[in-house]
Amino acid sequence: MPQPNGLSINSAPLDESEDVEPLIQSDAVPPQCCSARLNLAFLMFSGFAVVYGLRVNLSVAMVAMVNSTDPEPSQNRSVIYACPLPAGSDNTSDPFPQHQGIPQYPWDSETQGWMLGAFFFGYLCTQIPGGYLSDHYGGSVFLGLGVLGTAALTLLTPLAAKMGSYWLFALRALEGFVEGVTFPAMMSMWARWAPPLERSRLMTLSGAGGNFGAFVTLPLTGYLCQTLGWPAVFYLCGGAGCLWAVFWFAFVADDPRTHRRISKEERDYIINSIGAQGTGHGWSVPVLPMLLSVPLWAIIVTQMCSNWSYYTMLTSLPTYMNDIMHFDIKSNGFLSALPYLGAWLFSTLSGVAADGLIERKVFSITVVRKLFTLVGLLAAAAFLVAVAYAGCSHVLTVTFLTLSMTIGGTTASGVYMNQIDIAPRYAGLLLGITNTFGTIPGILAPIATGYFTEDRTMAGWRKVFWLAAGLNVAGALVYTVFGSGKIQPWAGALDDGAEAEQDRSGSIST
Template identity: 65%
Template sequence: MSCSTESIDTAPPVDEDDCEPLVPSKTVPPRCCSARLNLAVLMFLGLTVVYGLRVNLNVAMVAMVNNTNPPPATNSSNSSKHMCPLPGTNHTRTGFSQPDGAPVYSWDTETQGWLLGALFFGYLCTLIPGGYLAGHYGGTKFLGFGVLGTAALTLVTPLAAQWGPSWLFALRALEGFTQGVLHPSTMTIWARWAPPLERSRLMSFSGSGGIFGALLTLPLTSFICETLGWPAVFYLCGGAGCVWAVFWFALVSDDPHTHKRISKEEREYIIKSIGPQGKGHGWTVPLRSMVTSLPLWAIIIGQICANWGFYTLLNSTTAYMSNILHYDLESNGILSALPYLGGWLLSSLSGVVADLLIERRVFSVTVTRKIFTALGMMLPSLFLVCVCYVGCSHIWTVLFLTLSTTTGGACYAGVYMNLIDIAPRYSGFLLGVSLTFASISGAVAPIAAGYLTEDDSLDGWRRVFWLAAGIQTSGAVFYTIFSSGNLQKWAMTDEDRGEAEKRRTRSMCT
């Protein structure tokens, strides 16, 4: 089927893989200093703060339990631990110190695994209702209060830790409860703000705030732990979230119609290019059609598998650097953050490249999403397997962990934004559904890693990395076979159906 040569400003056509929207014939309002770009920057900073609040415990945990005296390395081939020698020419570890008065706890690896996974038990509770309500009312308030609530709870983390691991588990689960509305809200916001030919770059840039938050927080947390003590980590991160919320509520609006500082040209461009899909979905959703939609299940399965690999690295890298490679806390924070530098850069770049491929009609939306998802899941799996076979080589281990997280950033232009292609109006609700399934990975991955590595052996860590690689590869294959980038019939409005019929008629005539 050949494509019409006319210019259009509407959403992608339905069930026409070879036909994608062309560049609008009208001049696109400048992106620099535009309302949509300002929204992307604020959302980027918000997700940076949120992921800082989410991962600060990962590094702080090393200081909180203070595992500075690992068993001595052994050269015996019959050793069950296969521990690595200490880094440095003299094989001595500098260790780290905290200011006097910083509490230290005796939590085993299983307890640490449960604490690191606790957030996701609360997270699961609000994903679907948060996405549903955000899709009906708009996402800005849900996103703002989600960050503010998490920040406020983070401020009392030292007190909860002092009361015991059960209290800290409950607090982290409650933080997850407040965070569950965040990602569905961002999807709902972009369904009303992102023109189809700018979706990849706007969403990948703003979404990369999560990776940037990990990149910034990991070394910063290490520095704060050593200079101010680990409790200061939670006070500073929580305070940053409260400050961000003030700017968010003052500067954003749910859609272009209600924004007070947007230009008339930009408002008309966004509204016309998004069309009827830029409205709320009302109180009803086509659940039966959603349940039987294979492209939707491809996204859900893909996100489950991608999240397993991401959270395996997010929650386990610092422990691996500390307990196996024996890096001190300062080096641990810097090296653990290094992979996220590459991931942040590639996730932002992938959005720009994906938009260019679609805009210039090199590939359809469907093919573009499949390519970036396959690259973002298969390559990280390959590099995780490589980590299993470099033994105690510090250089090669850091290199392959960095490459694994870096290449995973390609998923941001693939499976992570595919929902807004197939069902923009319902994307917030559907993201809540998909993340409910995918967040099981976030809860189970660190717990599984804790049990598999309870003896801190290289063999145990190999099982962790092999498991993550296998799950990611399986998800990439399933997604590549069954996914789609086309607006689904069950997600169409009456206006969409009318426009689709007009396009078919014009195509038949040409």
């Protein structure tokens, strides 16, 4: 309901909101516990846990799928291991035999790099169309079908590998094509579902499912490879995605207005909080103003820089643990997963902290987004450099990698949700645009890693870590200078009177 001062319920303050009267009392806000919006966040969390499991399982399974880390060694060159084997007779990175009848393939490091990056060739193609259509029609169908389609295709992985590396490359690219709509669809749904002062916690909770999925899947993949053989990884992960889709389509609606089990109190609260910005944008979009928007380009550049290090770790960390640290595949999966446990916890907690700072008016939205981005990217860069010089210390390497990903998780409440701040009605489309550019490192990082580490030396991996750290610093600087949390003039949906009121009060009148 409109408030006497022009503020909508739970509306978020912008940068010029120092003189705005206090928001409504917290007892007027329906509790989140058992609410429709919190249930939606948990379903999204589990869905992204599944799709990230489907995305990263190949990076560990690859160690079991190839029958040698160097299938065609030079006759005049002996392999020199960068680090000694860790203590314990069970720890060895030597190729291990699979169960009888389970094939292994002679793929070199370059071929492995291309297959690990294949997913992202398809992934970048559907980001923008997925965001545009989700904003117009609603995102539940696109998110549900994205997870279901990726899961169904994952079931075909052992068959594609048997047919040859080109077939596996094509299948992984098709999986990325289908999954590409999921994150834009999530952003589009939260534009309709998330009250402004709850955006950070709801969106980080749902998006943190990706890190949780990586944390669970990486060690599970190592265990399954040793006990059941690597094909079981893809059958079980694919089956889990198909099962999740049943619950998603049964319990989710695009909009609180059409949800069958939401209370009237919660529905009215969400609708009045979001106001006109919670409606679809229609078929037309302000393309030219978007192309000229400095805050949007700040998000694009920063996500590209940040994603380079994230995708390097996501796709290549198990290879580093195998080739340099020489952990067995079971330990490899567990230790590769530890950074994602930290990232999951920190990203979730950062959402609560960010909402608290905004609600209490400690900082403006712009300052909060920049603060969390700056801390996350610079700290992650510092620990990546530390990894490069940790040498063969297994304890220091695992510690620094875990700290890098953990503190880097705070960017979830920074640049990674900034699209919904600057243009809520176009949030899905904007995430599609930024994620399209942000996916480019997913293609290039594994290929670059394969190039730098062709000889499996510490010096080659040091270049990998330095490059990732340098791009993190560059992204932090760009976003600090050019980022913004204000709704942009081209975002639309407000009449002249409402725009004037927004300029005066720092909020949206409904």
